[in-house]
Amino acid sequence: MQLEKLYKPKLVEEKWRKIWEKYQIYKYSENSNKPVYSIDTPPPYVSATYLHAGHAMSYIQAEIIVRYKRMQGYNIFYPMGFDDNGLPTERHVEKKYKVDKTKIKREDFIKLCLKETDEVKKIYEKMLKSLGISVDWSLLYSTIGKLAQKIAQKSFIDLYNKGLIYQIEAPNFWCVDCQTALSQADLEDKERIGKMYYIKFSKIDNQSLIVATTRPELIPACVALYVNPDDKRYKKFIGNRVKTPIFNQEVEIKTSPDVEKEKGTGLMMVCTWGDAEDVKKWRKDKLDTKVIIDKNGIFNNLAGKYKGLKINQARKAIVKDLHNLGLIEKVEEVRQAVNVHERCGVPIEFLSSPQWFIKILDYKKEFLKRGRKLKWFPKFMKVRYEEWVNGLSWDWCISRDRYFGTPFPVWRCSKCGKVILADEKELPVDPREKSPKISQCPVCGNKEFIPETQVMDTWMTSSLTPLINAKWKEKKSLFKKIYPMSLRVQAFEIIRTWLFYTIVKSHFHTQSLPWDAVMISGWGLDKNGKKMSKSKGNFIAADKIVDKYSADGLRWWATNSSLGQSLRFSEEDVKAGVKLTNKLWNVTRFVLINIKNYKQSKAVKITEYTDKWIMAELQETVKKITNDFEHYDYNKARISLEKFFWLKYCDNYLELCKVRLNSDNKQAKLSAQFTLIKSLNILLKLFAPIIPYVTEEIYHILNNEKENHSIHLTSWPKVERQYLNKEIIKEGELLIKIMHQIRSYRLKKFNSHKQPIKQLAILTKTNHLENFIDEIQKIFKIDKIFFNKKIKGELFNLENYNTKIILD
């Protein structure tokens, strides 16, 4: 077969994408006896709509391991999902179609969400496929899909029955922009320059006290002032009553050791509820409740003349009035970190509303224990998990006041408030559209029920991906085979959410870990080391890179750093990957040209020393790379492979080989041909997990394989002990060193690559070097070679090898 000089990745990759799909080579086989290896992959948010090189890096790093496992003989269960559920999707649709969820019919809004997610899914699937991600697309799930909803509702019912879920009306994190309650994990810090206002409060006896606050708009919600009990300045005022400015409401001066004397004036204003600290004091000291902000972030009746204003407007208005009254002593600029909602960036408020919670605070110890049992790759990522668990201070709020999510399978009796759960058989259920199966309340006999209208937090569903994949309580045979899953793959920023919540769920539902091991990737960054983002314009679209270069090239780049480390995008490194594929291509051309009349037969054996050498090196490489992949270390594997391929195989072995391929010595030639075919086949397999397209193409050409036989379904090379030989490897190293020295000498002395060498003397104790001499002599056109005999010429000391050579 004739190959063109240039490898054409575009055509080849497109071709194999189609063939792989046609024969479904990545399909999980239900009836196989092979051990199962199952992977829990991140379901992308459809709101993202694009895959950038950073995402691609994360997917690829894990996928390489999956390909390796497949070749190791595992029955791979590799599903893909989409997180098309909940708040992120709603916000995305609201923005894209400029709709207001309060002004559009609920059904119409949901339809819009579904339409959008369907479109985005197609884009995603295409992008992931083009990267060569070997997912079994028949295992696709979606978090808004029926199965996921059903399992999420089952999860709720199971937890409720176990007493792990409660509903309570209490102050919670609230986003006034998204108009929903949030959980601790939804928050993010944002630094900003704020203003600290020093405001005069007056005591009953008209003496004034200065209170420092960054939120003067909360004065109408002020319910107490606090000082540190040891603060000498204020000791005498403890228990006194003070009037708030403008509103003239009386509040008491109370004490708390949490108040820092140095902050502000040492006098702290406590409101309903400015921050978590306020909530804490409100609970502990049973303070009054003066809620002035409603769900939209608009001031209500209690705010008096500021009623109807938004938070920012109210702040301006109050500050202006305070100024006019001469009640502001001074204003300072301060850097402050504000808790904002990570999806919209709007500062969170505390608002009281009935919300559902899962008890997690009582189980921190158990979660830590589970964390310690999990195999972490890389290890240091475990610390991030433990930090998060230790720092938890709120139970998990799982209800959201939104539309597009899994409904709670819950009604309440309109009279006595008894909670009525849906029957497991009728799941998934939307209580707004159906009545409960029972016709009257088991407690009071009332016949009217109120459906729960909130929906679940999106993590409530995505925390169940292992159970959704395993069809928990739906398909026992499957569950038994794939659960707990073998591997979770994700990036580090969602340890506190996805990883943590998944452990929570599995702990409660199945009393086990959800997976055996977790692989955590770093971030792919732009060339300046910044996180890629579309809005900042440093967004490198993965499909564009695949289009410009190749998927194999991009995959090669993704192996450039070790697991868990961040990696800057470098177009040059993608090019290096393309270069590698081309080199592999040309090696194949070389092999094909030189095996033209070769016929495979059992009689052919490796008899020549150079062939034995490269086989020994190759076997060592197989050993090393197998070990690296077993430790999820694609980066080390790639480095070993690259070194062997370029430095030993191409630069030296193939050159040495040429001499015999052109010679009349039949056996010497046969040995080389046999070695070439064998070694190239092994090499292809070693490269296959990293660069699946080019290896597939070459494997087929080289072996004349049928279309439906994929290299990715062949077995991983085993170490063949008969070829292992440490001594010969050592001699090979020396050989390379000698050849290098000759080339260097020749170029320096004659400024030419072609100048023949008159004489070479090798002074060494190494025994078998003369086995290589024939080839060296021909390559360098050396007249005479001497062993352990001094000649006239230039001497070079090869120190590490206890060898000297003399060149003339």
Place this chain on the structure above:
RNA sequence: GGACGAUUAGCUCAGUUGGUUAGAGCGCUACAUUCACAUUGUAGAGGUCAUAGGUUCAAAUCCUAUAUCGUCCACCA
């Protein structure tokens, strides 16, 4: 303020339990095109391993500080 990671050649990154002269790719310089490959080959230049101390016969590697970058958490009056 606490935690984790990073800091190695012009750039992107490796560097196993401390062990000769610290590596690769890209880029750069010189030479080479009848050769499987110019998406090439050969040779070469290029590093005080962030800084300062310490442990050791021996430190990029271990310890203690410091600096810078990234991330997470805490603080939020």
